Amino acid sequence: MSTNPSDMPITVLGAGPAGLATGLYADRQGMPVRLLEAADAVGGNARTLRLGPFRYDTGAHRFHDKNDEITADVKALLGDDLRRIDAPSQICWRGRRIDFPLAPVDLLRKLPPSLLARISWEQLSIPRVSTDADHFREMAHQSYGPTLADLFLLNYTEKLWGADAERLSPRVAGDRLEGLDLTTFFLEAFGSSKGKARHLDGSFYYPKHGYGQIAEATANALGRDHIRTGTRITSIAHDGTRVEAVTVNETETIDVETVVSTLPLTLVLRLLDPAPPAEIQDLASSIRFRHLRLAVLGLDRPRLTPNASLYFPSRHVPFTRLYEPTNRSPDMAPDDQTVVVLELPCHRDDAAWSRSADTLREEARALLAAQGLTDGDDIVAFDHHTVPFAYPILEVGAEKTAERLGNYLDRFENLHRLGRSANFTYTHVHNLYARAKTLASRLASGERERDRSTAARA
Incomplete structure (x- = not known):
């Protein structure tokens, strides 16, 4: 007896933020769903780990209040455990610590007058262009002036992504550089608080027990029985237009009807059976991801810094960033102790x-x-941890390559992609949840339409 397609669950590949959100919103739409996760825990690259009595995140994560609907959903999941935090960051520069985002009063105290004069002159005299820059260096120079860009942006960006700024797309920064231009600079100096950029005060949401609590709460709301951990996808079988089955751990084949993949774009292409044409495989091998190694230190002292993060733009420093989880939540360490994490971006070779x-x-x-x-x-x-596929490297031309690869996967009518790695784009968790909610609604509408058509034929 064949299985009715409408009775088959939506199969979600991966139980990171994108996969968990898809599962939760699909379940709320009344659709059966199952998540297949390779690791032994949910959360993907947004987990909270333990080092004895210390907790730390697999990244300097923070939840941005930029979508009222999604913020409300996450607040409902975590209740009072989701707290608003005010912890600004700083850039370590020539033995000084510069507030980030940049603040006029702070710069006046810490930069030489000649340097301040040059930055101000560039901001006022360099014409702003309306067309997109060809690469990140050009964008940074046009937007912030050569001096400001060279001092605080370009070295750090090249360290983080492992590529020259002229090879990187202007989109590589995402929305992290808002507030560095002249308009918000003067708003911060002379305007009212209502006129400031929303993120200039270093304010964000953070869970009591670490960022991974968002993933854990989402998994609990969905129901753990919908999630299978320890199930690594090793093959994706298709007939040229539809995905028919996935194989996990090289031994178990699972028939599928609707698939939502949050796996890295290049991995999905590598797992397809039959394999894509050689041209597609060559394109897939040309786009890259940046990985992280984390060095984690528990310290027998109440605090190391007052900051959410410290950035190290100098090329002589191997690490790019230090973050102190206890400045996000005091529950991340015992009383009178703290924990810090240092990020080291690298490639596998x-x-x-x-x-x-x-x-x-x-x-x-x-x-x-x-x-x-x-x-x-x-x-x-002390502990160390690896974070694979931490960042898609948005080199010049990579976006068009990723678009071509995405177009190839779009031929599979029952395959949907969601997430930073799946779409090779830089994005945030609140965006992932919003897109998952939209996707679940769209899938539910399709299911209801199919049910009505079936009932009409009957």
Whole structure:
């Protein structure tokens, strides 16, 4: 007896934020759903991990209040555990710490007058262009002036992405650089609080027990029985127009009807059976992702800094960013102790990817000492963690390549893609939840239309 397609669950590949949100909103639309996750826990690259009594996130995550509907949904999931936090960040520059986003009063105190004069002159005299820049360096120079861009943006960007700024797309920054232009600079200096950019005060939402609590709460609301962990997708079978089945762990074949993939775009293409044409495979091999190694230190002191994050633009520093989870929530560490995480972006063929734990620990200790933060005597715990596919590298031309690859996958009428890696784009969790909600509504409308057609034929 054949299975009625309308009775088959939506199959979601991956239980990171995009997959969990899809499952939750699909379930709320009354559709059966199952999530297949390779790891032994949900959350993807937005998990909270434990190091003895310390908690830390797999990234300097924060929940942005930029979509009222999604903020309300996440608040409903976490209740009072979702807190508004005010913890600004700083850039470590030539032995000084510069507030980020940049603040006029802070710059007046910390930059030489000659440098301030040059920045102001560039902001006032350099014409702004209406057309898109060809690459990130051009965009940064046009938007903020060469001096400001060279001091605080370009070195850091090149460290983070592992590519020259002239090879990177202007879109590589996402919306993280809002507030650096002259308009918001003067609003922050002289305007009312209502006129400021929303993020200039360093305000955001963060869960009591770490960012991964959003994923855990979403999984609990969906129901853990809908989620299978330890199920790595090893093959995706298709007939040229539809995905017919997925194989997990190389042994179990699961028939599918509707598939939502949150897996990296290149991985899906590699798993297709039959394989894509050679041209598509070559295109897929040309786009890259940036991975992270995390060095985690538990410290026997109440706080290391007052900041959400410290950024290190200098090329002489191996790490790009330090974040202190206890400045987001005091429940991330025991009383009178704190935990810090240092991010080291790299590719799999970089020496940093295979660097020993002892070397990573010593590099982290040396940086804290060089910054005058601690000599390392108060380090009571250490761990390291890898975060694969942390960032899609938006090189010039990569967006068009990703679009071509996406167009190829669009031929499979029952395959949908959602997420940062799945669509090779830089985005945030509130956007993922919004798109998942829209997708679930669209899928539910299709199901209802199909049911009406079936009933009419009967």
